Amino acid sequence: MSVAPVEQQESDAAVVTDPDVPWITLVWNDPVNLMSYVTWVFQTHFGYPKEKATKLMMDVHEKGRAVVSTGPKEQMELDTEAMQGYGLWATYQKDD
Template identity: 40%
Template sequence: MASSTRTPFHSPSGIEPIASRGWRVVFLNDAVTRMSYAVMVLRKLFGFDEATATKHMLEAHESGRSVVWQGVRENAEAYVFSLQQWHLSATFERDEES
């Protein structure tokens, strides 16, 4: 039986696959949604306690945005989709710090 020698794949230095980089889910403020509704949705989707969900809601209300989750892109897309299904504004972005 012939053995094959495989060379392991190595990324060029300084380059890593996009999937390994972190992504952020950004909850955005809007002028329509009630604050209590936003808190309820954040608790339901992310499992936040009341204080954490309220902190994110107030941060979005005061500064226009709050980072509510970080991780792989596929999960970030799913969280944004879920927030939008609840009629909340959200987006995802690459986490340049990770």
């Protein structure tokens, strides 16, 4: 009697995943803050160049929201709190 070869299956331990990434911080449109202020916040807090900060601000204005940062959950919590501290409407969530 011969034995059929056994197929090797990749163990779950061999699959490296980072369950904490990615998370995102979203800034939502609001009727209160000026577009120039939102651009300034993105430049000041994140260090984005004016062009990137302006594009994100326009996404907030025209699309209703923009992803302003991505990373580990703890950092997104901090970024969300910072945006709220500047008076912006911000949330964080696990990226889909």
